[in-house]
Amino acid sequence: MTGKPEVLFVCVHNAGRSQMAAALLAHHAAGRVTVRSAGSAPASSVNPAVVEVMAELGLDLAREFPKPLTDEAVRAADVVISMGCGDACPVHPGKRYLDWDLEDPAGQGVDAVRPIRDDIDRRVRDLLAELLPDDVG
Template sequence: MPDDKPSILFVCVHNAGRSQMAAGWLRHLAGDTVEVRSAGSAPAETINPAAVEAMREVGIDITDQTPKLLEYDTVEASDVVITMGCGDVCPVFPGKRYEDWKLDDPAGKGIDAVRPIRDEIKTCIQHLLADLRPEN
């Protein structure tokens, strides 16, 4: 794997809302300049429909994604691990960059409540990209 393509892992409990929206934003904004992964400590059966709809409103389709179980190998292979409310479940490896984003959980919320979470995630992704690629 080339060193110039960082791997970003988004982790939340169900891997159905916040982490999926973050992965969608990162794919959309960074294209193929980063490797995008997401997982959950207790993955849901399907992605949150309100998260899918909120992302669709901004032209990003995440319907092809499915919640995945967080595995040690995935964390170990990632350069940056961003947690969103998973607490101490995420394994910590030396030399990795960790960030914990304090975001509301969209689970069980309607589209009106999910839109601001979606927009906050976009801002977080923009800051992350500016930090990863300071030359831009």
């Protein structure tokens, strides 16, 4: 990987898991990683419970919105992390693909979404340590 690593988080609606993962990685990486998220069938808005649990960490998703998954976004990424989108993700040689099996926060209240957020946070920190092994602080 040359330059800044680029990570793409993908889930079906881009309204919960991928939004949380992108916000958490962007927060922890502090500009050292390019982060994007997308959905194979984007919802109309980010899950309100997700916005609330992220606000508890001081991360504002209120202005975020679900974005469509594009072939270009996958091509640009060094690491593509799917979160339940199955075969909807285009596959390109030379990319690193990870599949994080996470509970879907759709339709859940904040008490159910918090542990999903915390699970994603642990995974994001581990990923960051792999992407920037000499730069973990």
